[in-house]
Amino acid sequence: MQIAPIFATLVASAAGFYSSSDDWVAIHHVLNTYPLAIDGKNFALLSHVFTQDVVANYNTGVGVLQGLGAVEAGLQESLAPVSTQHAFTTTVIDIHGQTANSTTYYTASHFGHGVYEGAVLYAYGKYFDDLVQMEEVWRIQNRTLIYMGPLIGNQSIFFGPG
Numbered sequence: 001m002q003i004a005p006i007f008a009t010l011v012a013s014a015a016g017f018y019s020s021s022d023d024w025v026a027i028h029h030v031l032n033t034y035p036l037a038i039d040g041k042n043f044a045l046l047s048h049v050f051t052q053d054v055v056a057n058y059n060t061g062v063g064v065l066q067g068l069g070a071v072e073a074g075l076q077e078s079l080a081p082v083s084t085q086h087a088f089t090t091t092v093i094d095i096h097g098q099t100a101n102s103t104t105y106y107t108a109s110h111f112g113h114g115v116y117e118g119a120v121l122y123a124y125g126k127y128f129d130d131l132v133q134m135e136e137v138w139r140i141q142n143r144t145l146i147y148m149g150p151l152i153g154n155q156s157i158f159f160g161p162g
Contacts, residue, residue, distance in 0.1 A: 035086035098133040112157035121153035
């Protein structure tokens with residue numbers, strides 16, 4: 001099996017998924033800013049990820065949040081008792097002019113504090129995002145989180161005394 005021709009075929013077929021490499025890189029940067037913001041607890045940085053009128057459906061736990069302020073506050077409150085590391089893996093981006101859709105797989109590790117020091121809760125899932133290009137920058141306008149399996153570990157780290 002020759003890897004180079006297979007890779008070239010994949011790259012050529014993927015070229016139809018985005019209008020330019022600049023757009024793809026810009027969207028990828030937006031997507032990757034999200035874990036840096038929440039893991040670093042710099043929730044104001046989410047203004048570089050989401051539109052002002054974002055609708056983010058986090059399903060269980062945080063629920064549906066409408067507007068950038070609600071997303072910042074909801075994530076800040078829900079993640080306050082823990083430290084986190086969000087790792088993104090597979091990402092597919094499909095660009096249609098000034099709109100785009102992406103699917104991103106993630107693993108989220110949540111680390112307990114205080115009496116829960118050493119306890120961890122793992123989540124596996126994917127984000128479905130609808131993005132818009134506004135004044136030459138890309139932002140997520142709609143986000144839906146889908147869990148791909150059960151939460152693994154100690155869920156008490158979010159609710160008990162820390």
